[in-house]
Amino acid sequence: MTDENTAPGQPATVENLLNENRLFPPPEDFKAKALYTDESIYAKALADPSAYWVSHAERLDWFEKWNQVLDWRPPFSRWFVGGKINACYNCLDRHINAGLGDRLAILWEGEPGDEQRLTYNDVFKAVNKFANGLKQLGVKKGDRIAIYMPMVPEAAYAMLACARLGAIHTVVFGGFSVDSLRDRINDAQAKVLITADGGWRRGKVVPLKDTADQAVAGCESIEHVVVIKRTENEILMQDGRDVWYDDLVASASESCAPEPMDSEDILFILYTSGTTGKPKGIIHTTGGYMTGVSATTRMVFDLHDEDIFWCTADVGWITGHSYIVYGPMANAATQVMYEGSPDYPERNRFWKIIEKYKVSKFYTAPTAIRAFMKWGVKWLEGCDLSSLKLLGTVGEPINPEAWIWYHKFIGAEKCPIVDTWWQTETGSIMISPLPGIVATKPGSATRPMPAISAKILNEVGEEIQVGGGFLAIDTPWPSMLRGIWGDEERYKSTYWGRWPDTYFPGDGVKRDSDGYLWLLGRVDDVMLVAGHNISTMEVESALVDHEAVAESAVVGVTDEVKGQAIGAFVILREGFDDSDEIRQQLMKHVAEKIGAIARPKTIIFTHDLPKTRSGKIMRRLLRDVAEGRALGDVTTLADPGVLNSLKEKYSDS
Ligand code: WTA
Numbered sequence: 001m002t003d004e005n006t007a008p009g010q011p012a013t014v015e016n017l018l019n020e021n022r023l024f025p026p027p028e029d030f031k032a033k034a035l036y037t038d039e040s041i042y043a044k045a046l047a048d049p050s051a052y053w054v055s056h057a058e059r060l061d062w063f064e065k066w067n068q069v070l071d072w073r074p075p076f077s078r079w080f081v082g083g084k085i086n087a088c089y090n091c092l093d094r095h096i097n098a099g100l101g102d103r104l105a106i107l108w109e110g111e112p113g114d115e116q117r118l119t120y121n122d123v124f125k126a127v128n129k130f131a132n133g134l135k136q137l138g139v140k141k142g143d144r145i146a147i148y149m150p151m152v153p154e155a156a157y158a159m160l161a162c163a164r165l166g167a168i169h170t171v172v173f174g175g176f177s178v179d180s181l182r183d184r185i186n187d188a189q190a191k192v193l194i195t196a197d198g199g200w201r202r203g204k205v206v207p208l209k210d211t212a213d214q215a216v217a218g219c220e221s222i223e224h225v226v227v228i229k230r231t232e233n234e235i236l237m238q239d240g241r242d243v244w245y246d247d248l249v250a251s252a253s254e255s256c257a258p259e260p261m262d263s264e265d266i267l268f269i270l271y272t273s274g275t276t277g278k279p280k281g282i283i284h285t286t287g288g289y290m291t292g293v294s295a296t297t298r299m300v301f302d303l304h305d306e307d308i309f310w311c312t313a314d315v316g317w318i319t320g321h322s323y324i325v326y327g328p329m330a331n332a333a334t335q336v337m338y339e340g341s342p343d344y345p346e347r348n349r350f351w352k353i354i355e356k357y358k359v360s361k362f363y364t365a366p367t368a369i370r371a372f373m374k375w376g377v378k379w380l381e382g383c384d385l386s387s388l389k390l391l392g393t394v395g396e397p398i399n400p401e402a403w404i405w406y407h408k409f410i411g412a413e414k415c416p417i418v419d420t421w422w423q424t425e426t427g428s429i430m431i432s433p434l435p436g437i438v439a440t441k442p443g444s445a446t447r448p449m450p451a452i453s454a455k456i457l458n459e460v461g462e463e464i465q466v467g468g469g470f471l472a473i474d475t476p477w478p479s480m481l482r483g484i485w486g487d488e489e490r491y492k493s494t495y496w497g498r499w500p501d502t503y504f505p506g507d508g509v510k511r512d513s514d515g516y517l518w519l520l521g522r523v524d525d526v527m528l529v530a531g532h533n534i535s536t537m538e539v540e541s542a543l544v545d546h547e548a549v550a551e552s553a554v555v556g557v558t559d560e561v562k563g564q565a566i567g568a569f570v571i572l573r574e575g576f577d578d579s580d581e582i583r584q585q586l587m588k589h590v591a592e593k594i595g596a597i598a599r600p601k602t603i604i605f606t607h608d609l610p611k612t613r614s615g616k617i618m619r620r621l622l623r624d625v626a627e628g629r630a631l632g633d634v635t636t637l638a639d640p641g642v643l644n645s646l647k648e649k650y651s652d653s
Pocket of ligand 1: 317319419423425520522
């Protein structure tokens with residue numbers, strides 16, 4: 001499927017494609033019904049970004065209107081200053097007020113095949129009760145609430161209930177380990193943890209409550225743990241601390257007034273991996289974030305009333321926040337939410353779901369598409385995908401082969417593909433085609449969204465028109481991050497330290513002679529494993545935490561399916577010999593410390609690591625070794641001297 005030149009995320013891919021340059025214009029019948037077909041939207045937004053954003057903010061319901069659109073004191077922005085708004089109200093109440101209470105909001109399917117069809121009225125009722133239940137536990141505006149959940153409707157209810165009360169949620173992906181959960185709870189000083197007894201994954205129970213118990217044992221801030229019953233596995237309930245969700249909401253009233261939030265009050269914190277140190281708690285506020293996600297959901301997915309939308313992300317990631325909960329629900333969309341794995345009970349589960357619910361807009365990740373390609377088209381047999389109208393991707397660069405496969409086999413060559421580039425930090429989609437306007441090219445995210453000023457800069461901040469460099473965004477946008485929880489200095493240095501008053505996303509990008517943008521992956525020490533950010537540093541810390549490890553270096557290596565996989569180099573302590581047993585132990589240890597997504601694919605034992613004179617590990621060299629370019633496919637260095645000689649050879653360069 002992939003050869004060296006077309007491996008995902010590799011700049012070499014792009015060179016090849018630029019020669020090909022095939023354009024896929026919006027299909028005529030799609031364009032005929034599309035919401036946005038007028039190219040002039042770009043020029044208008046550029047001429048007056050403020051008016052553009054106001055037109056989107058005005059699609060939301062505000063308790064009080066803003067008196068200033070933007071207050072920009074780089075790197076701090078405030079949007080819709082003075083405005084009062086509630087995110088939950090905008091996702092629920094106003095649709096009910098508009099007579100849409102009976103519209104289906106969530107078509108939920110559990111992995112074992114159980115289902116729930118929930119209307120906006122149903123969700124409204126559940127969220128109000130949940131909010132009142134949380135109130136009984138003492139939750140108030142500004143409190144932090146951690147959410148550690150499987151993909152069940154209650155995960156969305158929990159987020160919306162927090163938003164209703166003005167409490168700040170911090171969702172932690174259900175695949176994260178004890179330590180990861182504990183660190184995030186402690187950093188946010190969360191007062192309540194909302195979790196479940198378990199969740200279903202590949203036919204097995206993921207014991208969330210057990211993990212939560214171990215994590216919370218080290219969290220003094222937690223006063224209560226709310227437990228949703230999902231898998232009915234046996235769990236411990238600690239008296240006085242733990243409450244069953246069912247008991248909490250049983251007698252709660254169905255009406256809870258939404259808290260009028262300042263536009264700049266925090267809606268949520270979401271942790272993402274940084275290049276150094278602990279994960280960063282990315283802060284998003286209410287008015288600007290809601291404006292960004294509701295606008296982009298409608299525009300990029302060309303959302304119509306009759307659409308059935310399905311974003312396959314987990315609510316634990318930003319994609320789940322923006323394009324399952326807040327974006328679609330602010331638009332009164334009907335969407336599918338699925339709990340489990342794409343290959344359970346068989347590798348056609350996604351296609352069965354699309355057929356069953358007649359999904360029309362489907363949003364998934366390149367890593368999933370590459371897995372489907374590998375499994376083969378036989379899994380599509382007998383599945384009717386004719387309801388599909390548009391396909392989307394997010395999370396990492398999509399290699400052209402995967403794009404073409406998606407276009408041909410899933411989209412039947414009639415669905416535009418929106419390759420959407422954005423980040424936890426940007427809150428909403430920044431670079432993507434508008435499907436009724438922009439012709440696409442396989443592998444290119446095409447152009448910035450209207451009013452988004454994305455540039456290509458070199459190290460010293462000079463702009464590059466055609467060619468490659470660092471992606472940079474030089475004007476503010478409403479859904480931009482407002483900071484890192486508890487660490488203003490890190491916010492400034494990480495994102496704003498490279499060029500004056502310009503946001504540095506950490507991605508490489510290239511513009512071709514047609515003006516199309518090609519994202520090239522991270523330029524820092526963050527890996528994109530199956531589209532998820534994992535820092536080399538986090539995995540290195542987890543490794544050295546093991547008693548057998550003296551030192552370690554971690555690199556992202558090209559992987560056919562996951563985009564990148566984790567390759568680790570380990571120097572063992574005296575008294576420990578390299579063996580397959582230790583290797584397995586270390587892999588397990590990392591999975592326990594961080595979560596299964598961070599488990600190294602390979603571990604190479606070595607006696608030395610190549611470093612520069614300043615002591616910085618030379619990852620490029622290690623990547624060569626890990627990808628077999630220097631040494632072939634080895635899991636233990638045949639000759640430890642190889643790295644030593646590499647070191648000598650390169651340390652001066
Ligand atoms: C990468 C996910 C290429 C990128 C929404 C970014 C992409 C990081 C794309 C953010 C895309 C996301 N093409 N690369 N369409 N989408 N990325 O915070 O490196 O989990 O910086 O947000 O994913 O990952 P995050």
